[in-house]
Each structure stands twice: as C-alpha cells, then as structure tokens.
Amino acid sequence: MARSNAARNLAPGSQDVKLASVRKDIPRLDRLIHERLRLGIVSALAASRVLTFSELKHLLDTTDGNLSVHARKLEEAGYIECAKAFEGRIPRSTYSLTSAGRRALERYLEHMEALVRAMKEPE
Amino acid sequence: MGKPALSLSDHALDNLSYIRSAMERASSFTAVPGAGGIGMGLTALGAAVLASGPVSREAWLTIWIAAAVVAGAIGGVAMVHKARRSRVSLLAEPGRKFALSFAPPLLVGAVLTLPVFLTGNLQLLAAMWLLLYGVAILAGSSHSAVVVPAMGASFLVLGLVTLVCPAAWRDLTLAAGFGGLHILFGWLIYRRYGG
Numbered sequence: 001m002a003r004s005n006a007a008r009n010l011a012p013g014s015q016d017v018k019l020a021s022v023r024k025d026i027p028r029l030d031r032l033i034h035e036r037l038r039l040g041i042v043s044a045l046a047a048s049r050v051l052t053f054s055e056l057k058h059l060l061d062t063t064d065g066n067l068s069v070h071a072r073k074l075e076e077a078g079y080i081e082c083a084k085a086f087e088g089r090i091p092r093s094t095y096s097l098t099s100a101g102r103r104a105l106e107r108y109l110e111h112m113e114a115l116v117r118a119m120k121e122p123e
Numbered sequence: 124m125g126k127p128a129l130s131l132s133d134h135a136l137d138n139l140s141y142i143r144s145a146m147e148r149a150s151s152f153t154a155v156p157g158a159g160g161i162g163m164g165l166t167a168l169g170a171a172v173l174a175s176g177p178v179s180r181e182a183w184l185t186i187w188i189a190a191a192v193v194a195g196a197i198g199g200v201a202m203v204h205k206a207r208r209s210r211v212s213l214l215a216e217p218g219r220k221f222a223l224s225f226a227p228p229l230l231v232g233a234v235l236t237l238p239v240f241l242t243g244n245l246q247l248l249a250a251m252w253l254l255l256y257g258v259a260i261l262a263g264s265s266h267s268a269v270v271v272p273a274m275g276a277s278f279l280v281l282g283l284v285t286l287v288c289p290a291a292w293r294d295l296t297l298a299a300g301f302g303g304l305h306i307l308f309g310w311l312i313y314r315r316y317g318g
Contacts, residue, residue: 036141043142044149051149059149109142112135119132 030108032077037062037070042105045080045097053093071095079104155221155264155271159201160309163194164302171298184240187252187297194301225263228255246285249293253300254282274308 033039040060044051051059057067074080079101083094097105170190174183232255239248257278264271278300285296 039138039142040145043145046149047146048149055149060145105142109139112139112142115135116132116139119135 029111030104032073033079033104033108035070037066038074039108041067041071041074041095042079042097042101045095046102046105050094050096053095056095074101155312156198156201156205157309157311157313159198159205160305160312162197162201162309164305164307164309166190166194166197167301167305168298168303171294171302174297175294180240180243180245183245184236184248188236190301194305221263225259228259228262231255232259246288246290246293249297250282250285252282253278253285253296256300257282270308270311274304277304277308 033042037060041056044056044059048055053064053067053071056071057064060067071080071082075082077100078098081096081098083096085092085094167190170186174186178186232252235251236248239251257275257280260275260278261272262275264275281296281300281304285293288296
C-alpha cells in the first residue's frame, strides 16, 4: 500500500510533482512586490496612471507611515516614481508606475496564474 | 502533502484577487458625485412635471434649459465638494480627463438645441439631449467606476427609445433619464464610491 502511494505521488502530474515544480519557482518570485501593501500600491498605479499620496492611503486603507515606508522601497527599486509639488502651501506627492514597475507586476501576475494553473491541472 | 499544495494555490488566488480589487478601487475613483446626481435627478423630475403641463413650446424649452442650468450648478458644486473631501484636485489627471471628454458632446448638444427646436420636432430634441448626454458620460468615464459608464449606456438606450416612442412620451423619457437614471445611479455612486 505504502509503495503504491509513493508511486502515485511520483507520477508525472501528481500533486507532489506539481508542488515541487512550483516551489522550485518560488525564489524567482519578486519579493519586493510580494509584500501586501507594496503589491497594492503597484496594482493601484497600474489601473490609475497617477495617484496622490492621500488617494493611495485611502484606497489601500493604510497609515501615512506605512505607506511612505513601502512607497519609498518601491521608489528605490525604480518601480514607481514620485513627483512632489505644492498646491498652495500644501505639499502634494503624486505617484506613478514606471515601465520597470509595470513589467514587475506583469511577471508577478504570470507567476501567480501559473501557480494556480499548476495546482488545478487534473492529475 | 495535499494541504500545502492547496494552500499555495489559495494564496496565489488570494493575491490575484487582492491585485484585482486594488486595481478596481483605483480605477473606481470617480469625481462624479452621487449626492449631486440625486439632486440633479430631482431637479429634472420637477422640470418634467412643469414641462408636461399645458405650456407653450417656448416655455417647454425654457423649463428644460433652466433645469439643465440648475442641475449643472448642483453637479458642479457637488463635484468640487467631493473632490475637496477626498483631498483630490479636480485639475489632477482623472478630473481633467473626465472634463475634457465630457464637455465636447455637451457643447454639441447646446449648439444643436436651437436649430433642432426650430424644426418643431421636440421628440427629436429630447432624444438628442439624452443621446449626447449618454455619449458625454461614456466618453468621460473611461477611467471611472463601472457604474458611471453603465449610466452613460442607459442614457443612450433611453435616447434611442425616445426616438421611436410616441411623441407624447418625450417628457416621460426625459424624466426617466435626467430624473430616474440620475437618482438611481447617483444613489449607487453615493453608496459605493465615497459620496
């Protein structure tokens, strides 16, 4: 019985083989946008070309501190750009996605979709 | 060994759904004010009641033009109020894009109103208003919440209905469009999209 289970698990297309293949890909996952809030920032900017700091904060339901930390990381990686301006006396930061950021999101989406597909393929 | 595989898949699905929701929320940003829409709708219903009474053709046109001016003012004030509340500049990208796409069909409607009125075909005038307003909303809402283009499409359908329905129904279809659709979609926007 044990032998037949082991044989089934090693068969091509089995859950274990799929899992092994998916896990092999995990190191290739873009850790920078894998983090929830950073993923949210990149996704929101992919849908709306330019968003202000306040809009992002409202959309992603987060705090000023949290948003600025994560936005800065994305900015340092070249995934988003920040333009600072004054509206009257109030400083205003607007964010937009760079082409590197868009490509990173596309790669991440492909990775997630591939993962779901691999897990859903019939044995 | 099945469990970790399922949880990986669930995690990926959860991530995809998070991305989708963040994108939807971002593109759902709309400066279109729901409360303003309701106010505009109520104005149109009032105009429809007045215009459907025993009034001259000139009075009919004046009532609807006055209603358009009042509704425009309500919409404008509500839009500025909503933008201020969301701390968003109407001159920023989404607002500017909306205005630039929304204005031309309305301008065409304003220019054609008198020539069409002079033909004496008020049914055609009503249909033209509904159709051009629908086009304006559709054009302006390419980056708005899905409810806004849906409202534009509804105006288009109603405009087409007005073209083929009996002439006596023109105030009814105007009331259904500028009144009913504004109130219905205004309420939806108010509930779901921040006022």
